[in-house]
Amino acid sequence: MNTIDIRTVNVVQYLNPLREGGSLPAIVKADDGFLYVLKFRGAGQGKKALIAELLGGELARAIGLKIPELVFMNLDDSFSKTEPDEEIQDLLKFSVGLNLGLHFLSSAITYDPLVFEVDAMTASKIVLLDSIISNIDRTVKNTNLLYWNKELWVIDNGASFYFHHNWSTWENHLTRTFPLIKDHVLLKSAANLKEASTHITNTLNKDKIKEIISLIPEDWLENESDALSPNEIRAAYETYLNAKLNMIDELVKEAEDAR
Known part of the structure; x- marks a missing residue:
């Protein structure tokens, strides 16, 4: 039985891409009212990067390190239809389904x-x-x-x-x-x-x-x-x-x- 509980939330608003690194993560709002950094399954390294993110994060948490909360994030196909940037449009299209989010640490440096x-x-x-x-x-x-x-x-x-x-x-x-x-x-x-x-x-x-x-x-x-x-x-x-x-x-x- 799992003692680690990873919540699942739904993306309700795509706010802006973080243009750092090749995978274009984004800041999004979920239906729980919080902001998350969303890692996309449709990005360069695909689902394997999400697995590494999940395992690395929860191993770090287990040994007492500080990690933002990780959540599973459902993304539906409505976002790609309203996105003007073609690169982001494709990313959203290929990422419909379950992705990974990290709680956004506002004003962190x-x-x-x-x-x-x-x-x-x-x-x-x-x-x-x-x-x-x-x-x-x-x-x-x-x-x-x-x-x-x-x-x-x-x-x-x-x-x-x-x-x-x-x-x-x-x-x-x-x-x-x-x-x-x-x-x-x-x-x-x-x-x-x-x-x-x-x-x-x-x-x-x-x-x-x-x-x-x-x-x-x-x-x-x-x-x-x-x-x-x-x-x-x-x-x-x-x-x-x-x-x-x-x-x-x-x-x-x-x-x-x-x-």
């Missing part, structure tokens, strides 16, 4: 390592989580972190789990470390990696991982180009995450050496 200090434990947890989920996109160029209400918030995990773009070779990734951690924006601040690793392994047990993976909507796992069935894909994510947690000492050493 992008984390800048030269301006804000991060405590060593928070930095260490984020660095190790990004090693575990192979997140290639938390660098000085693109921090994917927000500063809001005097706290650091983790956003944009869609570039994680990049092995899932080619299921025929996914098992090759089970024993790999994550050398790209050397470019992580928080690496210098991550002085508590060993302590953070203990917290992570105590929290992310097999049941918790299974529960988070069970949140993935079935139709996000259905791609004609994938060689695996939805159940096999769920099992692959589980195998991958458990393998990474079993080698967390190696990931700690790699990050410490990179520091």
Whole structure:
């Protein structure tokens, strides 16, 4: 039984696109009255980016990091009909159905390592989580972190789990470390990696991982180009995450050496 409850809301108003990155997320209003950053299933990396966003976000939340609420968002076909911009029109058309939204943190500012200090434990947890989920996109160029209400918030995990773009070779990734951690924006601040690793392994047990993976909507796992069935894909994510947690000492050493 799931203890994580992800709400489903309906998009009632498309407000404006966020022209950062290639996927054109947008600020939208939902029928619960709140604003969300909507990630589209019809964008470049498609449903796999939404899966990475969902898994990365809920894993981060499980280990005590700050993450905006994630919601499933229903988008109907009425929005593409009234959108004048052709690129956005196509995106809306290809995204009819279930998408993913992050609660919009009004007036949040992008984390800048030269301006804000991060405590060593928070930095260490984020660095190790990004090693575990192979997140290639938390660098000085693109921090994917927000500063809001005097706290650091983790956003944009869609570039994680990049092995899932080619299921025929996914098992090759089970024993790999994550050398790209050397470019992580928080690496210098991550002085508590060993302590953070203990917290992570105590929290992310097999049941918790299974529960988070069970949140993935079935139709996000259905791609004609994938060689695996939805159940096999769920099992692959589980195998991958458990393998990474079993080698967390190696990931700690790699990050410490990179520091």
